[in-house]
Amino acid sequence: MNGSITARIRLARDDFTLDVDLQLPGRGITALFGHSGSGKTSCLRCLAGLERAASAYIEVNGEVWQDSSRSFFLPPHLRPLGYVFQEASLFAHLSVRGNLEFGWRRIAPAERKVSVEQASRLLGIGHLLERTPATLSGGEAQRVGIARALLSSPRLLLMDEPLAALDGPRKREILPYLERLHDELDIPVVYVSHAQDEVARLADHLVLLEQGRATASGPIGETLARLDLSLAQGEDAGVVIEGQVVGHDPRYDLLDLRLPGSAAPLLRIAHPALSPGSTLRVKVQARDVSLTLDADSTSSILNRLAVRVLQVQAAENPAHVLVSLDANGTALLARITRYSADQLDVHPGQALIAQIKSVALLG
Secondary structure, eight states: OTTEEEEEEEEEOSSOEEEEEEEEESSSEEEEEOSTTSSHHHHHHHHHTSSOOSEEEEEETTEEEEEGGGTEEOOGGGSOEEEEOSSOOOOTTSOHHHHHHHHHTTSOGGGOOSOHHHHHHHHTOGGGTTSOGGGSOHHHHHHHHHHHHHTTOOSEEEEESTTTTSOHHHHHHHHHHHHHHHHHOOOOEEEEESOHHHHHHHOSEEEEEETTEEEEEEEHHHHHTOTTSGGGTSTTOEEEEEEEEEEEETTTTEEEEEOTTOSSEEEEEEOOOOOTTOEEEEEEEGGGEEEESSOOTTSSOOEEEEEEEEEEEEOSSTTEEEEEEEETTEEEEEEEEHHHHHHHTOOTTOEEEEEEOOOEEOO
């Protein structure tokens, strides 16, 4: 099927079996998320052809890369993909420019999708081109490694925890460049991570892997809001919302953000002015959402949304419950005490007001 990635893979080892049947979007960033040992890297290596699963069907935007039912297997060097590992693994004897041009020169000119200049601009490495890898910081080296992968003109970019080997400042250095790739290049990305903050900031689609099985796969906003998944139980539980900027109040320096499916600005966020129509991704933590029967205009809480209760479920902490909410088509989660849930008689179908104490900007 064009415009999608199909990955039906069964890879058996002595102590582990990867068994997934995935239909992923053929554009944007798909995150494979899960704890160590869940099968994320094994899945990525099968997509790349570095692992040959005995039973697999892999198709990328209409091109079949493996079909075990007819003994077809496209070897890794013939798959039009880029692969970014945890370590940049640059050629030490070549300059940055030499590293970038190494794979680029092997692509027929008519098939080149990205130029050295474009990759250098996207990754902010133009000033590094004459340097040697030994003189680069970890973050700089990884940006060069990502640029090198892009210059192979891939139809699919695979990224295996590309920030895992970096410290906090270097991660924060690279994330804006990954967002730029997402916004400016029409190359689908499968991104492996066990860091929920990275996934929330970058991913459009989320696959949750546990013990070699895909327990969930769907748009990130919907998947993070599912109460039946482990993601809803953690301290960082919350939803990702991508809204559109529709206005700015210069007196108070507040952005008006329209949420999907809503005609009116629903969120006001303390932020300098942005161009109307631009998109902004935010995260609303479940712990930052309280519920009330009536909107209280005297409250200091800036954002109050009319919501409908979808589901109520016990939380890991026996004193709390998790509440799944629908805000006119936008999913929200709230973590409140069982006492409060009883006082409000929280139940599916109930109309309430969600009070959002804090909104975290992503990027």
